[in-house]
Amino acid sequence: MTYIHSTIAKLMLSSPAQAEFYQAVEEVLESLTMVLEQDDKYRRHAIIERMIEPERQIMFRVPWADDNGVIHVNKGYRIEFNSALGPFKGGLRFHPSVNASIIKFLGFEQVFKNALTGLPIGGAKGGANFDPKGRSDAEIMRFCQSFMNELYRHIGPNTDVPAGDIGVGAREIGYMFGQYKRLANSFDGVFTGKSLLWGGSLVRKEATGYGCVYFAKYMLQDRQQTLQDKQCLVSGSGNVAIYTIEKLQQLGAIAVSCSDSAGTIYHKSGIVLATLKQLKEVQHARLSEYISHHPDAEYTPVADYPDDGHAVWRYPADLAFPCATQNELTAADATVLVQNGCIAVSEGANMPSTQAAVEVFLEAKIAYGPGKAANAGGVATSQLEMAQNASMRSWSFAEVDEQLKIIMRNIYSSARDTASEFGAEGNLVLGANIAGFRRVADAMIEQGLV
Numbered sequence: 001m002t003y004i005h006s007t008i009a010k011l012m013l014s015s016p017a018q019a020e021f022y023q024a025v026e027e028v029l030e031s032l033t034m035v036l037e038q039d040d041k042y043r044r045h046a047i048i049e050r051m052i053e054p055e056r057q058i059m060f061r062v063p064w065a066d067d068n069g070v071i072h073v074n075k076g077y078r079i080e081f082n083s084a085l086g087p088f089k090g091g092l093r094f095h096p097s098v099n100a101s102i103i104k105f106l107g108f109e110q111v112f113k114n115a116l117t118g119l120p121i122g123g124a125k126g127g128a129n130f131d132p133k134g135r136s137d138a139e140i141m142r143f144c145q146s147f148m149n150e151l152y153r154h155i156g157p158n159t160d161v162p163a164g165d166i167g168v169g170a171r172e173i174g175y176m177f178g179q180y181k182r183l184a185n186s187f188d189g190v191f192t193g194k195s196l197l198w199g200g201s202l203v204r205k206e207a208t209g210y211g212c213v214y215f216a217k218y219m220l221q222d223r224q225q226t227l228q229d230k231q232c233l234v235s236g237s238g239n240v241a242i243y244t245i246e247k248l249q250q251l252g253a254i255a256v257s258c259s260d261s262a263g264t265i266y267h268k269s270g271i272v273l274a275t276l277k278q279l280k281e282v283q284h285a286r287l288s289e290y291i292s293h294h295p296d297a298e299y300t301p302v303a304d305y306p307d308d309g310h311a312v313w314r315y316p317a318d319l320a321f322p323c324a325t326q327n328e329l330t331a332a333d334a335t336v337l338v339q340n341g342c343i344a345v346s347e348g349a350n351m352p353s354t355q356a357a358v359e360v361f362l363e364a365k366i367a368y369g370p371g372k373a374a375n376a377g378g379v380a381t382s383q384l385e386m387a388q389n390a391s392m393r394s395w396s397f398a399e400v401d402e403q404l405k406i407i408m409r410n411i412y413s414s415a416r417d418t419a420s421e422f423g424a425e426g427n428l429v430l431g432a433n434i435a436g437f438r439r440v441a442d443a444m445i446e447q448g449l450v
C-alpha cells in the first residue's frame with residue numbers, strides 16, 4: 001500500500017464518513033510525493049499526520065425560535081485547523097448541506113490557501129447546517145445570535161478571526177459581531193467582511209471574484225492571451241460570482257452565464273449585472289426571475305440538467321469560472337469544456353471540480369487555476385482588513401485593489417515556479433500544493449512538536 005493510500009485508510013478509520021475531506025487530503029498528498037521523498041524531515045516530524053488532524057474541533061448546539069415560536073436546533077462548527085502561520089482564519093458557511101466533512105475539507109484547503117498568500121494567517125472554517133433560504137430578517141438575527149452565544153468564547157483578533165462564506169454575508173456578520181461585542185465586552189477586529197461603517201475594508205466584498213479574474217489574467221498572460229472579448233462561463237450568483245462577472249466586464253470579457261441551486265441562466269449578449277445584483281443582493285430572489293427582465297436569455301432548471309453534470313458547462317466558451325460550490329463540475333463537464341475550446345479555468349469556489357475533472361484539465365494542458373490559489377484574494381483582503389483594524393487606519397479602494405493584484409500575481413508566480421522546480425511545467429495544482437505545504441510545514445518544524 002502506498003503512503004497516500006495508507007494515510008487515507010487511517011483517516012477513514014479515525015474520521016469516518018467524511019468523503020469531501022478525504023478528497024481534499026488525497027489531492028494534496030498526491031502533489032506532495034516528490035517533496036516528501038526529496039527531504040525526509042517532513043516524514044520524521046510527522047508533518048502530514050499532524051496537518052490532517054485539526055488543532056481543535058468545536059461542535060455545538062444552536063437552538064433558536066422562528067417567527068411562530070417554533071423551536072429549531074442546528075449544529076454549529078468551528079474547525080481550527082492549523083495556526084503555524086498566524087491566527088486561525090477562514091469563513092463561516094450557513095447551508096443545509098454543512099457537516100463535519102464539508103467544514104473539514106474547507107478548513108484543510110484554507111490552511112494551504114492562506115499560506116500561499118504569504119500573509120501571517122492560519123487556517124480554519126466553520127458554519128452550521130442552517131438553511132437561511134426563506135427566513136425572515138428577525139429569524140436570521142436570532143440564529144446568528146444563538147450561534148455566537150457559543151462561538152464568541154473561541155474567537156478573538158489574535159486567536160481566530162472568522163469571515164463569510166456561502167449563506168454568510170454582510171448582514172450575518174453584522175448580527176454575529178453585535179452579539180460578540182455584547183458578550184465579550186470588546187470592540188475589536190474579530191471578524192472580517194465587516195460593514196464599512198464599523199471597521200470593514202474597501203474591496204473585501206469584491207476581493208474573491210476580482211482576485212479570481214486577476215488570476216485568470218496572469219495565467220493567460222503567460223500564454224500570450226488577454227481577457228478582451230473572451231466568452232466566459234460563470235456559475236453561482238452569490239458574492240464570488242457577482243464580482244467575478246463585474247471584473248470580467250471591466251476587463252473587456254463577456255460573462256454569459258450564472259446559476260443558483262435551482263437553475264442556470266445563459267445570456268449570449270452578456271449577463272446584465274445591474275439586474276443580477278438587484279435580484280440577488282437586494283431582493284434575495286430566485287435567479288429564474290432574471291428571464292422576466294431579459295426575455296432573450298435562456299433559463300435551464302436543475303431538473304433539465306444532464307445526469308453526468310451541470311448545464312452551465314455545456315455552453316461554448318473560452319474561459320470557465322466555477323463560483324458556486326464543491327464538486328459542481330464533473331469529468332463529463334470538463335470534457336465538454338475542453339472539446340468546446342475552453343482555454344482556461346479559474347476557480348472562485350472551493351474544490352468546485354471533482355478530482356476526475358481536474359485530471360481532464362491537466363491532461364488537456366489548459367490553464368487551470370485551483371481554488372486554493374485562484375480564490376485566495378478574499379482571505380488575503382481579509383488579512384488586509386485585519387492590518388487596517390490593528391493600525392486603526394483605512395486604506396483607499398485603489399490601495400487595497402493594488403495590493404490584491406500584487407498578492408494574486410505572487411500566488412500565481414509561486415504556484416507556476418514551484419511546478420517548474422518539480423518538473424511539472426504548468427501544473428498549478430502541484431505547484432500551489434507544494435508551495436503552500438512548504439511554508440506551513442517549515443513553520444511547524446520550527447515551532448516544535450505541538
Ligand SMILES: NC(=O)C1=CN([C@@H]2O[C@H](COP(=O)(O)OP(=O)(O)OC[C@H]3O[C@@H](n4cnc5c(N)ncnc54)[C@H](O)[C@@H]3O)[C@@H](O)[C@H]2O)C=CC1
Nearest residue numbers: 165166167208236237238239240260261324325349350378
Ligand atoms: N465569499 C468569499 O469571500 C469566498 C468564497 N469562496 C467560495 O466561493 C463559493 C461561493 O461562495 P459565496 O459566493 O461567498 O456564497 P454565496 O452564498 O454568496 O453564494 C453562493 C451561490 O452559489 C449558489 N449555489 C449553491 N449551490 C449551488 C449549486 N448546487 N448549483 C449552482 N449554484 C449553487 C447559490 O445559489 C448562491 O448563488 C463557495 O465555494 C465558497 O466557499 C471562496 C473564497 C472566498
Ligand SMILES: O=C(O)CCC(=O)C(=O)O
Nearest residue numbers: 090091163165378379382
Ligand atoms: O476571508 C476569510 O477569512 C475567509 C474566506 C474564505 O472562507 C475562503 O477563502 O474560503
